[in-house]
Amino acid sequence: MAAAILSRALLFALMLLCRDYGAASLELLELRVPAHVPLGTRAHLSCRWQLGPTDVLYSVKWYKDGREFFRHVPREAEPRRKFPLPGVDVEDSSHNGANVTLYPAVLETGGRYRCEVSGERPLFPTVSDHADMVIVALPDHGPTITGSRLRYQIGDRVQVNCTSGRSRPATRLAWYVNGEPAPSTAQLTPTHQVFDDGLEVTSLALDFKVKPKHFRKGDLKLKCLATIATVYWRSNEESVQGERLKGYARSRELSEGASRADRVQAAGKSLSAPLTLASSPLVLCLVNTLIHNTILYI
Incomplete structure (x- = not known):
């Protein structure tokens, strides 16, 4: 009895180890879902995975908001199938279901998209990832x-x-x-x-x-x-x-004129002998001429 319980425990532990190993062997490498898609344009979705040495691909499934709209099961008579979903319709897909192209987007096309990849029995390892898509209605004119x-x-x-x-x-x-x-x-x-x-x-x-x-x-x-x-x-x-503000140019010109006058006045003040009426050469010449003419007249 004890041996049977022990053997069952060991078998269960071995199954868990095998399950963990199988799950780790299948890896989802990349999921590409465009974050923003203009209204009326096509969205391209891509899912890349890597199988382990002993894994065999069982299925690739695509979901939008939790509802399946496309699947690829290689061993079925009809490997690729589409499922009706408002706003989501697959126009084209790759041979392994890794890439799908949707028909021109409508507002209902936006949502959360998920790619799910599963391996073959007996463990059916499964990996998945999701990303959100927003449908953009572009303005018909600029700001x-x-x-x-x-x-x-x-x-x-x-x-x-x-x-x-x-x-x-x-x-x-x-x-x-x-x-x-x-x-x-x-x-x-x-x-x-x-x-x-x-x-x-x-x-x-x-x-x-x-x-x-x-x-x-x-x-x-x-x-x-x-x-x-x-x-x-x-x-x-x-x-x-x-x-310019009113009077701005005029006040600037006036200030410049005053500056020039100040410079002339300052230059005059810098002379060592200020000019007077008596010492002006022109005045002395006129006085001499007047005296000479007076003498001749007399």
């Missing part, structure tokens, strides 16, 4: 800037707004001033408007006071950048002119 003026003066307040086109997910907006990211204090909290079809419009306001540094390189340039992950990148830029 729009409103509220800007043709000209600004030092001290004026810039209050402009940037509005994205309708998209899903929401577009991310960012402001740039003269090519540099606008300070966070100048950008207000973005607002979102959601429509019945699930699309969204994002708005972001920019508010700051014009300073001399904004015109050091010429006109003031305001740019709004709209992005959606790595699949959408559009911008709109406006260039506005700067005006």
Whole structure:
């Protein structure tokens, strides 16, 4: 009795070891699922695995949100099969089921995708991994800037707004001033408007006071950048002119004139013998001429 129990325990332990070895022998190397797919484009999914020395491939299965939509079982009469699932339809697949291409995406195509690979009996080792896919509805136009003026003066307040086109997910907006990211204090909290079809419009306001540094390189340039992950990148830029404050040029000219007068006056004061009426050569010449003419007349 004791020997039988011991033999069963050893057999069970051996089965566990074999199971662990089998599971470790099959390895899932890589799963590729595009994180963002534009609406109306094809998504390509890829799953790579490595079998152990004694493993034989039993099946490759693809799931979306926990529901199977494609499988590849080499030993079946129909090795590859598709299963109906809203928004998911396999257009093409590789001979071993490792790569599948879906028909042009609709909004329902988005979700969590999982690849599951299994080995043959008796242990049926199985490995799997998952990744999320978001379907992107791209805006039909770039960001729009409103509220800007043709000209600004030092001290004026810039209050402009940037509005994205309708998209899903929401577009991310960012402001740039003269090519540099606008300070966070100048950008207000973005607002979102959601429509019945699930699309969204994002708005972001920019508010700051014009300073001399904004015109050091010429006109003031305001740019709004709209992005959606790595699949959408559009911008709109406006260039506005700067005006000097009233009286600024005139006061500068007056100050320059006063400076020149000061320099002339300072130069005159630096002479060692100031000129007087009696010591002027011209005055002495006139006096001598007048005396000479008087003598001749007499």
